[in-house]
Amino acid sequence: MKVSLFCCSPVVAAAAIVFATAVHSPSVHAAPGPEVHASRGGAIPIGKLVKIKAPLGLPPVPIPLLNPPTEETIALGRRLYYDPGLSVDGTISCATCHAPNLGFRDGKALSNGVGGQRGTRKAPTVVNVAYNALQFWDGRSPSLEKQAEGPMTNPVEMGHTLEGVVKHVQSDPTYRKLFAQAWGTEQITIDLVTKSIASFERTVVIGNSPFDLFYYGGDKKALSPSAQRGLKLFLNRKKGNCSVCHVIGKKYALFTDNKFHNIGVGADTQGNLADAGRYTQTKNASDLGAFKTPTLRNIAETRPYMHDGSQATLKDVVDHYVGGGTSNPHLDKEIHALDFLTFDERADLRAFLESLTGTLPPNVGPPADLSVKIQTAQRQ
Numbered sequence: 120m121k122v123s124l125f126c127c128s129p130v131v132a133a134a135a136i137v138f139a140t141a142v143h144s145p146s147v148h149a150a151p152g153p154e155v156h157a158s159r160g161g162a163i164p165i166g167k168l169v170k171i172k173a174p175l176g177l178p179p180v181p182i183p184l185l186n187p188p189t190e191e192t193i194a195l196g197r198r199l200y201y202d203p204g205l206s207v208d209g210t211i212s213c214a215t216c217h218a219p220n221l222g223f224r225d226g227k228a229l230s231n232g233v234g235g236q237r238g239t240r241k242a243p244t245v246v247n248v249a250y251n252a253l254q255f256w257d258g259r260s261p262s263l264e265k266q267a268e269g270p271m272t273n274p275v276e277m278g279h280t281l282e283g284v285v286k287h288v289q290s291d292p293t294y295r296k297l298f299a300q301a302w303g304t305e306q307i308t309i310d311l312v313t314k315s316i317a318s319f320e321r322t323v324v325i326g327n328s329p330f331d332l333f334y335y336g337g338d339k340k341a342l343s344p345s346a347q348r349g350l351k352l353f354l355n356r357k358k359g360n361c362s363v364c365h366v367i368g369k370k371y372a373l374f375t376d377n378k379f380h381n382i383g384v385g386a387d388t389q390g391n392l393a394d395a396g397r398y399t400q401t402k403n404a405s406d407l408g409a410f411k412t413p414t415l416r417n418i419a420e421t422r423p424y425m426h427d428g429s430q431a432t433l434k435d436v437v438d439h440y441v442g443g444g445t446s447n448p449h450l451d452k453e454i455h456a457l458d459f460l461t462f463d464e465r466a467d468l469r470a471f472l473e474s475l476t477g478t479l480p481p482n483v484g485p486p487a488d489l490s491v492k493i494q495t496a497q498r499q
Contacts, residue, residue, distance in 0.1 A: 162310065164318075165303040166191030171249075171322055174477065176331030178371045180249050180321055186264065188318040191301035194486075196319030198297065199312060201485040203496035204287050206277035208233050210496045213270065213316065216242035219484050222420030223323060228428025233278040239394065241428040244421050247414050249321040252377040256410045256426045259400050263317035268309065281309045288312060319483075325416055326371075328477040335371070342474055349471025352464055359440075359460070359468060363453050364412045374415035374475070380451040381408040383444020384425045390447035394427065407449040419473045433469045441465065 166189035171180040182188065199205065203212040216230040217223045223245035230242045240256050248254065254266035270276040271284050288294045288307050295305045302311050330350070332341035342350065352359040354367065365374040379397040386392050386408060397406035410426040424430040430439055443456035460468075485493055 163187075164189045164192045164301055164314075166301055169193060171324065173324055173371075174326035174331070174480075176326035176328065176335050176372055176477075177247070177324060178250075178373075180324060182321070183262065183264070186314045186318060188321060189301065191297070192315045192318040193322055194319075195294075195297045195301045196315035196317065197482070198294075198486050198489065199288070199316050200319050201489050201493060203492065204291075205271060205279065205284050206233055207279040207283065211277050212493070212496070213267075214485065214493075215496075216270075216276075217245045219479055222246065222417045224421045226422070228423050230276075232273070232276040236275045238275050240426050241423070243413060244417070245320055245323050246325050246417050246421075247323070247373065249324060250373050250375075250377075250414075251411075253411065257397050257400050258379060258411055263320055264310075264313045267313040267316045284312060285309055322480060323483055324480060325477040328416070329474040330471070331372075331477070333474075334367070343470060345467050345470035346474040347471075348464075349467035349469070349474075352460070352468050353471055358464070359457065360453065361440075361468075365415050375412040377412065379406060379409040379411050380453070381410075381447065381449045382440075382454055383447060383450050384408075384410075384429060384439070385427050386445040386447040388445070390445075392447060392449075396426070405449065408447060409449070409451075415472060415475050417476050419476050433472055434465075437465050437468050 162185065164187065169188045169190055171182070171188060173180050186192075200213045203209050203215070205212060211233055216225045218225055224242055228241060230238050232238060243256060248263060251263075252258075254260035254263060255269065260266040260269060268281060271279050272281060285307055288298075294307065298307050298311060299305050301315065304311075329341045329346070332338040333347070334350070353361045353365075356363070364376050364378070364380060366372065366376050367374070381396070385394050385396075392408040395407055397409040397411075398404070400406075418424075419433065422432060424433070424436050425439075430436045440454075441457045441460060443458075444450060444454050
């Protein structure tokens, strides 16, 4: 049944199959072979296909069949990602809350949107979001494409309408040219906007950290002795037991199980929850206070921590688990006090977490021709 989607365009079908695999390398390259041709009113990109190559420690990057990345859509998505014009007052871009120099976050417990309004959850990192089964802390979005719409229309974040975003982009001759090159049309739709942003975000893949070099690359000197001891604690079910949720596999490590857990964050002393979390989407009582397991990659750069930004440092995070979280009726069964860990062992765990920092891939910063617009927005 899936093949029938491409029955009128075998080139597109073949291109989509090509992108089901990737080669370990921290860069992005144009793929050999034919260009992808427009199909169904320009819903398929027309430019040069690109292989997003996963660095050491990561699996092939998942690519949706109807949005294979091209040089043109990635470049266009990068521009859209950094453009504050996508917000209602021209002050907030995706990068405002997800900046590359801050681990693709903003360094705040709770982010500020249009008019200085403050959100209710911490902005998650964009690092390795391509591997997320669901997006947002509560998993309310099934894809990166759909996720991109959320902040645009959230009144606290970018405060715009989807129609307003399209009008802004459509009014810009530079965008009309770029969309024609990427999608074969100057008639811009929100679908093409979000597909382009998603294609750029899929290039933000980070691995090849000291941990990866040690664990998957065989470099026994890549980790300090303290970090090596921390790794053993992280994996030991009778010690840290961290990998039960922050998974490390034999061939790669996403450091997330892509599931939702109540870890005792955001509950008061009576066990009352400030945020219902995943429950808001499922209405299952077992999901009360449960939030998506975040990746731990580049975690040293993404403080503060937890969905509400309540833990300022990695020491605070380790101490939270040492105490077994805040008791509440829906606490995950895997959460229990780790007060038997010595102070040296806790320091070793932090050293291991700090070893998960990899290098940003190239060409993920703001486009040079948007610098004036970005600086103007930052001053407002």
